[in-house]
Amino acid sequence: MPALGNPHDPANSTTPIESRRTLRTMLLDARAALPERIAHDAALAHHLADLLSTLPVQRLAAYWPTQGEFDALTVLGHWLTADAARHALLPVVTDKFSPLQFRRWTPDCEMTPGAYNIPIPRSGESETPDVLLIPCVGFDAQRYRIGYGGGFYDRTLAALHAAGHRPRTIGIAYEVNRVESIAPQPHDIALDCIVTERGVF
Numbered sequence: 578m579p580a581l582g583n584p585h586d587p588a589n590s591t592t593p594i595e596s597r598r599t600l601r602t603m604l605l606d607a608r609a610a611l612p613e614r615i616a617h618d619a620a621l622a623h624h625l626a627d628l629l630s631t632l633p634v635q636r637l638a639a640y641w642p643t644q645g646e647f648d649a650l651t652v653l654g655h656w657l658t659a660d661a662a663r664h665a666l667l668p669v670v671t672d673k674f675s676p677l678q679f680r681r682w683t684p685d686c687e688m689t690p691g692a693y694n695i696p697i698p699r700s701g702e703s704e705t706p707d708v709l710l711i712p713c714v715g716f717d718a719q720r721y722r723i724g725y726g727g728g729f730y731d732r733t734l735a736a737l738h739a740a741g742h743r744p745r746t747i748g749i750a751y752e753v754n755r756v757e758s759i760a761p762q763p764h765d766i767a768l769d770c771i772v773t774e775r776g777v778f
Contacts, residue, residue, distance in 0.1 A: 596760065600723060600759070601725070601726065604723070608714075611753050616774075617751060618774075620774040620775070626652050628772060628777050636666060636705065637706060640668060642712070647712070649710055653665050653682075654683075665681065665682045667680060670692035670693070675732070676729075677730070678703040679705070680697065680702070681701045682698050687699040708745045708746075710747050711746055711747065712750070713754055716759070717756050717757060718757075720748065720769070721767050731765065731766065734746065746768040747769065747770055748768040748770070748771040748772065750772075752774060752775055755773070
């Protein structure tokens with residue numbers, strides 16, 4: 578996104594970590610200032626619901642929205658009602674250096690504060706998702722994402738792949754989050770697609 582500039586320009590003498598911190602701050606500020614949020618959310622929800630209707634998925638992992646992220650839980654609730662065999666999952670942080678676990682969620686299940694005070698299902702066994710909805714602080718044309726810097730999804734995808742599971746990954750973002758390049762690092766894994774208010778990419 579030209580208005581945000583490119584902290585990864587070779588002329589910039591900062592380190593990759595410092596550059597990502599700068600980029601992350603700009604993207605979070607841009608998302609917080611997004612105008613006409615209701616219209617953006619309605620369009621994004623429509624595109625996401627259409628995409629999910631085409632996928633043969635039984636275990637779909639989403640996320641509890643924080644810091645201005647798109648709230649996919651309403652879409653998830655409608656997706657659940659269409660097929661009783663479907664399972665919706667939410668991520669659970671067990672510790673800051675481990676992959677995420679995923680517990681089954683329904684709109685009326687009991688929740689409790691988890692790590693970073695983000696609500697999680699109070700109980701339930703860990704399940705392996707077929708598809709992950711992954712929130713993006715930023716993304717680029719190669720479908721690489723930038724998150725909050727904790728590396729949870731990087732570790733989770735690496736662990737799932739090592740165990741022989743390759744779930745489909747769907748990034749969730751707004752167009753204001755789009756950048757020319759996040760300058761991916763060796764540990765970064767490109768997502769399968771990105772959904773924004775403009776469509777599926």
